[in-house]
Amino acid sequence: MDTLERSFRNAPGNVPQELKDLEADWWARDREMGQSFARGIMSRLQVTEANILEDASLPGRREARLVFEIDVTPDMCNALQAMHGGCTATFVDVCTFMARNLVPTNADPVMTVSLALNVVYHAPAPLGSRLRIICSSVSKGSRVITSRAEIYDVTHGRIVASGTHIKVPPSQPKL
Numbered sequence: 282m283d284t285l286e287r288s289f290r291n292a293p294g295n296v297p298q299e300l301k302d303l304e305a306d307w308w309a310r311d312r313e314m315g316q317s318f319a320r321g322i323m324s325r326l327q328v329t330e331a332n333i334l335e336d337a338s339l340p341g342r343r344e345a346r347l348v349f350e351i352d353v354t355p356d357m358c359n360a361l362q363a364m365h366g367g368c369t370a371t372f373v374d375v376c377t378f379m380a381r382n383l384v385p386t387n388a389d390p391v392m393t394v395s396l397a398l399n400v401v402y403h404a405p406a407p408l409g410s411r412l413r414i415i416c417s418s419v420s421k422g423s424r425v426i427t428s429r430a431e432i433y434d435v436t437h438g439r440i441v442a443s444g445t446h447i448k449v450p451p452s453q454p455k456l
Contacts, residue, residue, distance in 0.1 A: 284326065284327055285305075285327070286312075287305075288326075288328040288329070289304050294331040294332040295332050304383070318371065319368070322368065326349045326414075328348070332345070333383060344417050344419075345382075346415070346416070347380040347416045349372075349412075350414070352409065352410070353406050353408055354408070362407060363406060363407050363408070366400075369442045370398060372412075372430070373430045377444070377446040379416070392450065395447070397446070406441045411436045412432055413432075419445070425449055430442075430443065430444050430446070
């Protein structure tokens with residue numbers, strides 16, 4: 282069991298244990314299949330918060346909030362010894378995907394693919410920095426799911442990147 286799987290199961294917050302276990306089981310199945318881009322980096326993510334929040338401005342709307350932490354290591358860096366933009370985008374992709382699963386709906390698609398992944402790079406995250414990745418669900422319908430992320434360098438007290446991730450059910454292949 283890696284850090285991500287273990288910390289998901291034990292994450293503080295009000296997410297029901299069965300949803301935490303479902304996320305951890307998904308990650309474990311992916312590991313067993315041996316098919317995961319950047320697996321070595323993603324497996325070091327630590328879930329530090331898993332909450333479902335009520336939106337005071339929209340009665341009945343719930344928002345998932347999932348917080349991860351990780352240290353910037355050499356395998357995440359570019360030649361300037363700062364986190365590579367591709368690594369940043371991968372964090373936005375993977376972490377927002379996990380956040381969207383915490384607010385189940387009756388119309389949950391079984392499989393989704395990325396329609397858009399938008400990342401704004403604000404500042405570098407130097408080697409050795411401690412990162413905090415805060416993800417939340419924005420909207421979740423039967424066709425479109427939107428999540429957002431902000432990546433902070435807590436060592437240097439600044440935002441590194443922010444992003445949005447839009448997912449949709451895959452279209453059927455045309456032969």
